[in-house]
Amino acid sequence: MNLLNQIKEKVRKAFVDCGLSAENTLVRLSDRPDISDYQSNGALPLAKSMRQNPRALAEQIAEKLRLDLFFETVSVDGPGFINMKIANEVLGKNLFPILADKKCGYERPDTSKTIVMDYGGPNVAKALHVGHLRPAIIGESIKRICRFVGDKVIGDVHLGDWGKPMGLLITELQDRNPALPYFDPNFTGEYPQNAPFTGKDLETMYPIASQHAKEDEAFAARAHENTKLLQDGHRGYRALWKHFISLSVADIRKLYDELGVSFDLWRGESHVHERLWKMIERLRANGTLIKDQGAEIIPLGKSKNGNDLPPVIMVKSDGGVMYAATDIATIEERVEEFHPDAILYVVDARQGLHFEQVFLASQKIGIAKNVSLEHLGFGTINGTDNKPYKTRSGGVPTLRYLIDTAKEAALKKMESGEMGRDLTPDEKASISQIVGVSALKFADLINERIKNYVFDEDKLTSTEGKTGPYLLYAMVRMKSVLEKMNEPATLLAGDTVQITTPAERQLLLRLYALPDSVQTAYDNRTPHVIADYLFKLAQDFNLFYHDCPIKDADKETQQSRLLLTKYTLHVAETVADLLGLQVPEKM
């Protein structure tokens, strides 16, 4: 049993021994580390309901707890807080049974769930940009946290491959290269295996096509028509479209790989095309769909707050479909195929209304009966002017640009000072990639998901303080110490840590506290809680490193400190993995 649960159990027993209800013992990490490690506030509400003096009640409970040698001290302070300080021997002895396993003492209070996660949302033929950073990074971390606590998670990239952009591209290509067989209505042969363009071509072509549509009505109308033809199965367009997808997916996958973000499914909106039309037929037949202004809609009435909701448009007046419809069909597919307890959408918070509509419509048509649908929105990345982040030259920063900028900053840092002077150029290149990407990811993960945050390019390239490189540096130090002392990283039963300084005690307590952070992060789907834990762990380690010499310590102290370093590394690596951060061997 982990430390918090052991204390909870002891306090619960003390409440019961006093003849009190142990329903709400309110045991948690102490707010006052100067006087205690853990506290129980349970006596306060209890005293209120029993109309008793809270301090006297707390004192009764404390008296029971003092009998246990587990605690160094138990005191009653303020209006009736019970403050508990754990005995040093307890902290030093329980490392192996609690922290040595893969879960570092995490114990799940409920049963395992099956979860489908939707956290990518890249678009075919469009370069990944700053807007794709948060869903990828946050989604990946939430996925890892869910898996860590024991959920079965299926991650789906949910590619944008079915809408108007496809029609725009087809039309642009038609104008540029009308002789291609895809545009020849009389062509009956096999279309070429290889695309007559590259992924880069697509990326440059799309913004031009988009601009054409804005300036030229005829072009826009043709693009519209071509989108419809593609969706209806136009043979040549489908062949062309397959080229779009295979080229884009290759590029997209490469970038996600660099970010350490992966998906189990690479499906797109198009994947549910046939299912969607069957669904539409069914809804027409049972009278759910209503004709309105030429479109076919699902009216939603009022939301839970009593305000009118716009309807979901299942079929547009031109007979085509859009993303609300494909999202609904996708829910049906996911429910049928995976029977999930929950479907999580890590998507921009500005899509809030869209998801409210989609979720409500899905419930209304009966396809989401036993599944919790959650939109985990995130805020936008703003520049220092508090407007959506742009590069210094004013463009939308691509993911490539962000990664490269971060990488260069890491490299520059390595070459400027004393750091990494014995590294080869190859090592520097691979290390700066790891450090740069971690800097980028951590700068995002440390912020609370729902809030907009200000992204300063200086922050991205900074390596001091609350940054990715700070964490990595601490972890590299742990590895370095063990290596220099020829100490294997394996953990053994029976080893104990002796606490001789406050730094060691603080670090130990931090190690034991991981499960609590994991639980909070899991319950609220907030990776920043984990990111914050890792930062504090790194701080605690750096203090320990500074205050507690290892090499020159006596044999016994040295062993104890090496052991503490090993456990810290074990926990830190586990946590870094939850955030999706890679850690270099040296830096």
Add this chain to the structure above:
RNA sequence: GUUCCCGUAGCUCAGAUGGAUAGAGCACAGGAUUCCUAAUCCUGGGGCCGUGGGUUCGACUCCCGCCGGGAACGCCA
């Protein structure tokens, strides 16, 4: 206009289910290295938690109003 989100130190941000003296990082001022990596550590100043009410023994936290910032609102995704 309606609805949603946000407002905490000079700046960027933490403060889960209401609890004690509201914490970090940056910036600023000073200090530490013959010793395991100074991408480090220590010390210091800095706050009517937007504002006015309410609920409570107790509110940064919950409720209502106001102010300020951002966003969404039928055929784009």
